[in-house]
Amino acid sequence: MSTPAAADPAPAGPVGSGATTTKGSAAGMRALTLATLFAAASGYVVMLVAGRALGPVDYPLFATYWGAFFALGGVANGLMQEGTRAVRAARTAGADHASGQAPPPAPANRRVRLLPAGLVLGLVLAAGVAASWPAWPSLGLPTFAGLGVAIMAVGICGFTLQAATAGALSGTERWGLYAVLLTVDAALRLAVAGVAWAVGGSGLGFALATVAGTVTWALLVALIPAVRAALASSLDVGARRFWRNTGTAMLASAGTSALVTGFPVFVTATVRASDPTPLVGAVILAITLTRAPLLVPLTSFQSAIIVHFVERRARGVRALAAPLAAVTAVGVAGAGAAWLVGPWLIRVLFGAEFVLPGAVLAALTAASVGTAALMVTGNAALAFDRHLLYNAGWWLAVVAAAVLLVAVPAPLDDRSAIALLAGPGLGVVLHVGGILRGTR
Known part of the structure; x- marks a missing residue:
C-alpha cells in the first residue's frame, strides 16, 4: 500500500500550486469518485448477501444493527468535518503568512492532534454503546445483546479514529489516499460478509462485517508515511475551540443521521x-x-x-x-x-x-x-x-x-x-x- 503515497497529490508545503498539483488533485478526485461508487455498491451487496443468508426472520435484526452503527458513525463524522475545516484553514493561513499577507498562527493552535483526539472521542462513544447494553433487548435486538454490543463498541471506536484520519487526509487534500481509505474500508466489509455467508450466515458474523472496515485507518497509518504526515498537521484553533467546534458539528451530524438514516x-x-x-x-x-x-x-x-x-x-x-x-x-x-x-x-x-x-x-x-x-x-x-x-x-x-x-x-x-x-x-x-x- 505504499504506491498510493508515492502518487499522492498533496503538496509538501502549506498549499499546492502549479500544473502538477492541479493535475494530481484532478487524479485524486477521480480516484475518490470511483472509490465512492465502489463503497456504495458494496454496501448494497452486503445488504443483499445478508438478506439471502439470514432470511426474512433474522434480516430485520441485522438491518437495525447496521442502521444503528452507521447512525452513530454519522455522529462521529462531526470530528471528520471539523478536522477537515481546521487543517485546511491552518494550511491556508500558513500560506498567507508565507506570502506576507497574514501574521503567523498562534502557538496554541499546535496543541491538538487529530489521532489522539479521535481516540479520546472514540473511547467516549464506545463507553456509551457499552452502557446501552441493558436496553438492547427492548429495542428489538436480543440476538446482538452481549457480544454484539461489544463488537459495536469496538467498531465505533475504530470508526472515530477513521473519521480523524479522513479529516486529516481531506484537509491536506490527499484525495488519492482518501480514496484508498474508502476502498479498503468497503472491501473489508464486503469480504467479511462473504465469509459470514460461506460459514453459515450467523447474525454475529454479519455484525463483524458491519464494523470490519474500521481497521483501515490503522493499516494506512502503519504502511503509508504520507498518512502519518497528514495526521501531524496543525489546526487553526486551540484545544478548547476545537472541542467546542467538534461538539457542535457532532450535534449537527446527529441531526443529519436522524434525517437521512x-x-x-x-x-x-x-x-x-x-x-x-x-x-x-x-x-x-x-x-x-x-x-x-x-x-x-x-x-x-x-x-x-x-x-x-x-x-x-x-x-x-x-x-x-x-x-x-x-x-x-x-x-x-x-x-x-x-x-x-x-x-x-x-x-x-x-x-x-x-x-x-x-x-x-x-x-x-x-x-x-x-x-x-x-x-x-x-x-x-x-x-x-x-x-x-x-x-x-x-x-x-x-x-x-x-x-x-x-x-x-x-x-x-x-x-x-x-x-x-x-x-x-x-x-x-x-x-x-x-x-x-x-x-x-
Missing part, C-alpha cells in the same frame, strides 16, 4: 390507520432508493465540499450558487427517470408487492433535493466557521420534517415527499440567510 423510522412512527400496510413498505423502500443517487455521493464528498467552501470564503453566499444548481439539476433529472422507469425497476428487483406509481417515485426523488441542498449549505456554514448556524439549520429541518409527517392531511406517500422537501428546505433558508448576514 432515521427518516424511515419517522415514517413508520407516523403511520395512520388509513395508510395501507403494503403502502408503508413500498414508501420506505422508495425513500431509500430514490435518495441514494444524491445523498451517497454527497456524504462521501463532504470533506471535498468543505475544502471547496473554505477556499471561497471571501465570496460568501455566492459560493453556494454552483453546488446548489448542480444538486437541483441532478434531482430533477433523477425525478424524470424515476417517473419513466421507476415502477418497472422496483417490480423487477423487489417483486410485484412493492407497487408505487411513477408520479410518487418522481416526487420522492425530487424531494431528495431538499436534503442534498441542506448538506451543501450546512457544509458551507461549517467552512465559514458558523458552527451554531450549521447545527441550527439541521435541527430545524429534523423537527419540521417530523411535524409535517404528522400534520399534513394527505396519504403517506404524499406527506413523506412534502416532509422530505419542505423540512430540509427550511434548514436551507436558515443556512443561506445566516451566511448572508455574516458576510454583510
Whole structure:
C-alpha cells in the first residue's frame, strides 16, 4: 500500500500550486469518485448477501444493527468535518503568512492532534454503546445483546479514529489516499460478509462485517508515511475551540443521521390507520432508493465540499450558487427517470408487492433535493466557521420534517415527499440567510 503515497497529490508545503498539483488533485478526485461508487455498491451487496443468508426472520435484526452503527458513525463524522475545516484553514493561513499577507498562527493552535483526539472521542462513544447494553433487548435486538454490543463498541471506536484520519487526509487534500481509505474500508466489509455467508450466515458474523472496515485507518497509518504526515498537521484553533467546534458539528451530524438514516423510522412512527400496510413498505423502500443517487455521493464528498467552501470564503453566499444548481439539476433529472422507469425497476428487483406509481417515485426523488441542498449549505456554514448556524439549520429541518409527517392531511406517500422537501428546505433558508448576514 505504499504506491498510493508515492502518487499522492498533496503538496509538501502549506498549499499546492502549479500544473502538477492541479493535475494530481484532478487524479485524486477521480480516484475518490470511483472509490465512492465502489463503497456504495458494496454496501448494497452486503445488504443483499445478508438478506439471502439470514432470511426474512433474522434480516430485520441485522438491518437495525447496521442502521444503528452507521447512525452513530454519522455522529462521529462531526470530528471528520471539523478536522477537515481546521487543517485546511491552518494550511491556508500558513500560506498567507508565507506570502506576507497574514501574521503567523498562534502557538496554541499546535496543541491538538487529530489521532489522539479521535481516540479520546472514540473511547467516549464506545463507553456509551457499552452502557446501552441493558436496553438492547427492548429495542428489538436480543440476538446482538452481549457480544454484539461489544463488537459495536469496538467498531465505533475504530470508526472515530477513521473519521480523524479522513479529516486529516481531506484537509491536506490527499484525495488519492482518501480514496484508498474508502476502498479498503468497503472491501473489508464486503469480504467479511462473504465469509459470514460461506460459514453459515450467523447474525454475529454479519455484525463483524458491519464494523470490519474500521481497521483501515490503522493499516494506512502503519504502511503509508504520507498518512502519518497528514495526521501531524496543525489546526487553526486551540484545544478548547476545537472541542467546542467538534461538539457542535457532532450535534449537527446527529441531526443529519436522524434525517437521512432515521427518516424511515419517522415514517413508520407516523403511520395512520388509513395508510395501507403494503403502502408503508413500498414508501420506505422508495425513500431509500430514490435518495441514494444524491445523498451517497454527497456524504462521501463532504470533506471535498468543505475544502471547496473554505477556499471561497471571501465570496460568501455566492459560493453556494454552483453546488446548489448542480444538486437541483441532478434531482430533477433523477425525478424524470424515476417517473419513466421507476415502477418497472422496483417490480423487477423487489417483486410485484412493492407497487408505487411513477408520479410518487418522481416526487420522492425530487424531494431528495431538499436534503442534498441542506448538506451543501450546512457544509458551507461549517467552512465559514458558523458552527451554531450549521447545527441550527439541521435541527430545524429534523423537527419540521417530523411535524409535517404528522400534520399534513394527505396519504403517506404524499406527506413523506412534502416532509422530505419542505423540512430540509427550511434548514436551507436558515443556512443561506445566516451566511448572508455574516458576510454583510
